[in-house]
Amino acid sequence: MSNRKDNLLGFALVLPSIVAVGIFVYGFIAWSVRVSFSQWKGLTPDYTFVGLKNYLGLFQDPRFLIDVRNTVIFTLVFVLGSLLLGLGLAILLDQRLPGEAFFRSLFLFPMAISFIVTGVVWRWMMNPAAGDRISGFNLIFAQLRLDFLISQWHLTPNWGIAAIALAAIWQMSGYTMALYLGGLRSISEELREAARVDGASELQIYWRIILPLLWPVTLSAVIILGHISLKVFDLIIAVAGKQLPLDVPAIYMWQTTFDGLFYGRGASIGILLLVSVAALIIPYLYYSLRSEREI
Amino acid sequence: MSSRVSLFRNGGGFRVKYLLFVPLLFMTVFYLVPLYVMLVTGFKSFEEVSLQTMWNLPRGIHFDNYFAAFEKLLPHLKNSFSMVVPAAIISSIVGSINGFVLSRWRFPGSQIIFPLLLFGMFIPYQSILIPLVVFMRNIGLAGSIPGLVLVHVIYGIPITTLTFYGYYMTVPKELVEAARIDGAALLGTYRHIFLPISAPAFVVVLIWQFTSAWNDFLFAVSLTGSVNWPVTVALQNMAGSQIIAWNVQMAGSLLAALPTLLVYVLLGRYFLRGLMAGALKG
Numbered sequence: 001m002s003n004r005k006d007n008l009l010g011f012a013l014v015l016p017s018i019v020a021v022g023i024f025v026y027g028f029i030a031w032s033v034r035v036s037f038s039q040w041k042g043l044t045p046d047y048t049f050v051g052l053k054n055y056l057g058l059f060q061d062p063r064f065l066i067d068v069r070n071t072v073i074f075t076l077v078f079v080l081g082s083l084l085l086g087l088g089l090a091i092l093l094d095q096r097l098p099g100e101a102f103f104r105s106l107f108l109f110p111m112a113i114s115f116i117v118t119g120v121v122w123r124w125m126m127n128p129a130a131g132d133r134i135s136g137f138n139l140i141f142a143q144l145r146l147d148f149l150i151s152q153w154h155l156t157p158n159w160g161i162a163a164i165a166l167a168a169i170w171q172m173s174g175y176t177m178a179l180y181l182g183g184l185r186s187i188s189e190e191l192r193e194a195a196r197v198d199g200a201s202e203l204q205i206y207w208r209i210i211l212p213l214l215w216p217v218t219l220s221a222v223i224i225l226g227h228i229s230l231k232v233f234d235l236i237i238a239v240a241g242k243q244l245p246l247d248v249p250a251i252y253m254w255q256t257t258f259d260g261l262f263y264g265r266g267a268s269i270g271i272l273l274l275v276s277v278a279a280l281i282i283p284y285l286y287y288s289l290r291s292e293r294e295i
Numbered sequence: 296m297s298s299r300v301s302l303f304r305n306g307g308g309f310r311v312k313y314l315l316f317v318p319l320l321f322m323t324v325f326y327l328v329p330l331y332v333m334l335v336t337g338f339k340s341f342e343e344v345s346l347q348t349m350w351n352l353p354r355g356i357h358f359d360n361y362f363a364a365f366e367k368l369l370p371h372l373k374n375s376f377s378m379v380v381p382a383a384i385i386s387s388i389v390g391s392i393n394g395f396v397l398s399r400w401r402f403p404g405s406q407i408i409f410p411l412l413l414f415g416m417f418i419p420y421q422s423i424l425i426p427l428v429v430f431m432r433n434i435g436l437a438g439s440i441p442g443l444v445l446v447h448v449i450y451g452i453p454i455t456t457l458t459f460y461g462y463y464m465t466v467p468k469e470l471v472e473a474a475r476i477d478g479a480a481l482l483g484t485y486r487h488i489f490l491p492i493s494a495p496a497f498v499v500v501l502i503w504q505f506t507s508a509w510n511d512f513l514f515a516v517s518l519t520g521s522v523n524w525p526v527t528v529a530l531q532n533m534a535g536s537q538i539i540a541w542n543v544q545m546a547g548s549l550l551a552a553l554p555t556l557l558v559y560v561l562l563g564r565y566f567l568r569g570l571m572a573g574a575l576k577g
Binding site: 005006007009010011013014017018020021024025026027028029031032035045085088089092093095097103105106107108109110111112113114115116117118119120121122123124125127129132133134135136139140170174178227230231233234237238241249250253254257258263266267269270271273274277278281282285289 | 312313315316318319322323325326327328329332333346347349350389392393396397399400402408409410411412413414415417418419420421422423424425426427428429430449450452453456480481482506509510511512513516517527530531534535541544545547548551552555556558559560563567
């Protein structure tokens with residue numbers, strides 16, 4: 001019957017996409033794993049199996065240890081900063097002030113811009129030059145007599161990466177705000193009213209009732225921001241170029257592969273990134289797909 | 296009527312509530328500062344530009360910086376457009392067809408497709424980059440704009456498919472049943488029922504793919520040579536060089552940001568919806 005024909009046709013229509021994703025995502029991941037277990041170094045592929053050598057090498061590699069430290073600092077500053085700022089702005093905008101739509105769009109517009117543009121502009125605003133050549137934020141701080149705020153920004157020893165996280169917060173906190181605002185708007189007014197009747201103060205309502213109800217939003221936001229943070233690449237290159245104190249796994253992967261031709265090592269960094277993103281995403285996907293089915 | 300919770304409702308009504316504008320305006324400044332720097336620097340004359348006066352307003356309106364940046368970036372802006380437009384259009388057609396089929400027809404194994412697509416949306420591209428570059432070289436598409444289009448279309452399949460799928464799931468079953476009784480087969484149902492109501496989803500997906508392909512850096516820098524660089528790579532290269540003054544970089548940044556900013560200003564509502572779809576699918 002025509003139903004059967006339709007099924008075949010439907011399958012034929014999605015088949016190219018399934019094959020493409022199968023090859024370009026999952027096939028290529030498998031291929032990368034194979035490269036990561038190989039000694040491939042140089043222009044010609046060499047798949048000689050060396051086991052975990054590339055991975056073990058990374059954990060003794062001072063550069064990779066810097067990368068891990070930088071990723072941890074960047075993630076903490078970026079994720080916590082975006083969550084706090086996003087939540088604060090969402091609560092402010094939830095007070096039904098005039099001009100709400102305007103502020104909402106304004107806080108969100110950095111999302112439309114590329115990390116490269118953001119990075120190039122922030123690089124000049126975070127200019128660490130001192131003395132007569134002082135400029136950027138430092139110049140403002142000096143003129144406001146807030147000299148204690150004057151900073152080396154991304155050139156601060158050990159913590160420089162946190163300054164770049166500020167630019168990332170600028171870019172993504174509006175988005176976090178939008179997520180939280182969506183969550184706040186879905187909380188029913190009756191619930192708040194009931195709490196008020198029970199004598200709860202407005203602050204208590206936020207702290208005891210609304211924040212716990214926003215937990216799923218927080219979880220989504222952490223997943224989204226966290227995976228951006230693990231992959232961060234272009235923003236750092238645009239602010240600081242490729243310098244060792246501000247290195248991250250994605251930059252190391254790119255340089256060692258395409259500049260250094262250490263394909264085996266590059267692939268192992270790529271796979272480690274994948275594993276860390278998967279550790280974040282898979283439990284979340286499992287949890288949300290299952291709860292969707294239960295509903 | 297509306298007794299919306301306000302933190303300050305009990306604290307003295309109107310005047311206290313309006314104090315909330317203080318943090319709001321403070322944050323407005325925070326979000327606008329980079330835009331301000333790009334704009335005022337761009338409008339200064341070459342003589343007027345100095346890092347020490349970067350916060351000052353320009354003394355007159357000059358276009359020197361924009362002309363200089365435009366001259367440098369024009370070929371790359373063209374590259375970006377000729378890559379992004381086909382990528383966005385093809386992506387949304389592919390996504391629409393996939394979303395339609397997956398929302399209406401179940402076949403063995405169709406349940407496994409969703410988690411696999413979702414995960415494909417989040418993978419760090421570093422984990423497929425080496426095979427991708429080798430593969431594109433082997434099929435002769437490395438370094439070319441069509442190659443980049445192909446990459447954006449393929450890695451866009453998860454998000455475009457899931458966005459259309461979500462949208463089509465809201466189409467009432469009765470509508471589809473009615474069409475089936477009328478004898479419409481798969482393609483007929485798509486053409487006569489789904490396609491005509493798809494405009495909102497197309498706008499969301501087109502905007503989403505347009506911005507993400509325009510803003511992409513990793514694929515572009517790995518897969519194109521200097522002739523075919525999209526504007527992100529060209530801008531980064533310009534900013535990394537010692538020869539090009541920072542004021543021209545600022546003007547160039549604005550030029551590179553302008554297309555997506557315009558899309559955001561004109562179609563912001565849809566942009567937000569696209570973001571939400573992309574984010575909350577999980």
